[in-house]
Amino acid sequence: KNQVEQSPQSLIILEGKNCTLQCNYTVSPFSNLRWYKQDTGRGPVSLTIMTFSENTKSNGRYTATLDADTKQSSLHITASQLSDSASYICVVGANDYKLSFGAGTTVTVRA
């Protein structure tokens, strides 16, 4: 069964600090890996999409990495801001266009 596991479940960081979120997956065959940001009470918004051949992709202060050999990805947030408080969801796509969603990591940024 295709699975996407995210860690930690939640974390609290101080404004201006960096943090890294982890995503491990067992989806096969692999097509792409996506990270979404979901603010409370809103729909998810895409941050990055990476294919098999890409091992890093940035979107402003967000940098995603992918190791397709170990089936791991990370999302690094640099110089966190209060607006980064949200749930971050890892999503893995298979070759048949089906998507498997992780449960998300809730990030709280405190002043």
Next chain:
Amino acid sequence: NAGVTQTPKFQVLKTGQSMTLQCAQDMNHNSMYWYRQDPGMGLRLIYYSASEGTTDKGEVPNGYNVSRLNKREFSLRLESAAPSQTSVYFCASSDEQYFGPGTRLTVT
């Protein structure tokens, strides 16, 4: 350009009642999707429509029906609501998954 819109934003139903959740997109996307999001779980696909005139079951289709009315609109119907269908429902369009704001449904 409103992106993906959903109505209603909130709804409370009694067990056995029926309702239709509406979704529309103005980005000319072919594919549209309905998901449900429950606490502690990833989004789960209910139904999807790869193009106008086609619909297919996702991971959790039981208790739901869908209609792809035209290229813009994709509706989700609950014929006889059950408490287990209490959830937040998201519509999305395109393989890149542009999500709507969600409908929060409570079934008592």
